[in-house]
Amino acid sequence: MPELGRGPRIVGFLCDFAVDASALTAPDGTMRQLPNVTLIKVPCSGFVRPSWLEFALRNGAEGTFVCGCPLGDCFNRLGNNLIGDRVVQLRRRFERQKIHPDRIATIYFGLHDQEGFLGAVKAFSDHVAQLPGPVVPPPRPAPTRPAAGARPPAGTAAQPAPAPEPSSESGQTAQGES
């Protein structure tokens, strides 16, 4: 019996051509064996914008994954390769943002590979459950901008002066894509 309400909250994007999960999920997309996992159907795994994975993490999910067809077998030829590359890039971006990159993953299972899919999702869920810390690091304190003209004297060691660079999430996200 699965323990209801236990385990990390996970959102999965599932390609419509990939594994047939209709027998595995409740009508609202929650998986029967793993009630902490919710699947969202998309027309192709390449449809998933990497920013949606980040969006899910910032909105309460503890892990997200994209499931596509086996590499090389994408109905639209390249969708799963593309999402694979994009997720690799997103993981690198997450490392800079102090989000654990293992919170996102891509898995690839064909139409009839329900057991493999279930096993992979379970392994992902277990792995996410072990990851430390908050999903998204707490926002840095807003830069304490000194009043104009009131420059602190140089060399005062007591001033921590973190000098945080502007949080470069959206801009970097856009640029790093290319």
Place this chain on the structure above:
Amino acid sequence: MYSRALTRLLDWTLRLDVAINRVYPEDFNPLYYTGGLSNLFLTVLVLSGIFLFLYYIPSFNDAYISVQFITNQVPYGQIVRGVHRYAADGFMIAVLLHFFRNWFTDRFQFSRDEPWISGMMLLLFTGFLGVTGYVLVWDERSQLLVAMTGRTLGAVPWIGGYLQSQWLGSAGVSNLLLPRMLYLHVGLAVLLYILLWWHYVRIRHPKVWPPAVWTLFSLGLIFLLTGLVPAASQPPARPDAVPSSLAVDWLFLLPYVALKVLSPLVLLALAVVITVYGLYIPYQLPETPAALGIRDSGIAQVIDANCTGCELCYYDCPYNAIVMVPSPHPGVTKAAQARKLYAIVLESRCVECGICVGACPFEALELPRLLESDVQQKVVQACRS
């Protein structure tokens, strides 16, 4: 029943994939590279064919002798001939696998009719090239093939005699036959490349070559077969008598075997029906919007204000459905103000897969019936439940 049979075949194809994926890594599953393998075999055929062409003499007296000369006297002639022979078999096998695989997995739907139609023509020409190649050797089998082809063409009502004389040079067998066959074998191979251009033109990153491992394996297999079972001719053709038994090559000469049980007219009618049906396959839209479900999310739309002309969607669209045009006016957002280009979706080529949506970091592309806000709403709902 027909659609259920196709569904069953789709199941089997995918199960076979899974089974093979257990043996090989996914990147090396040969069934994912049937097109690339075909192209590999075709290249081998062209290269070895040029060598054979240099030595071949298209006349009744010299054809058989020149083939024997290639086999026995020309350095490496036996090997090149064998390579040409077995690469042809490999080509036919790879092409048939490619055909059935793409048929059973529905890879002809939506705007993919052009690869399908050109593929059907490539398949027809492949069989045709195989038969003309068998005629060129001019042994007993060639003679029989010519006789059977002539009889079949002659059976066409009204224009049969005309067809026979036009294709074979005359009502019987004449001196024009072998030069004609040589031209049809070599010239139509060039046409094959024109059709291949059509086959690839709508595809963004065609997998033209198989992985290096499979290239080496296929080449090795060809050479191994060449060494183990050298290609050989049947006894030479005799002008006085047509032989009655056919040394069968099941890959290329299946229609000629069928002539044993079918009358020529029935065979021709069957061929026409199969060809017409094959060309009709991509146009038989069996799926309703309800059955398509989320796959029918509407043709991708470019949001003018956000498009920065970065070309990412243009590079990623698998069907060349997105073209970049000079920007008619600057975009509205800050990032889009300095754009030089603007993306346009060609509706007739769009299959509604949404890969461009995932490619676009500027939120400038949307599927009308599955907007970004819809997905985000689903995500929020999933996180709340």
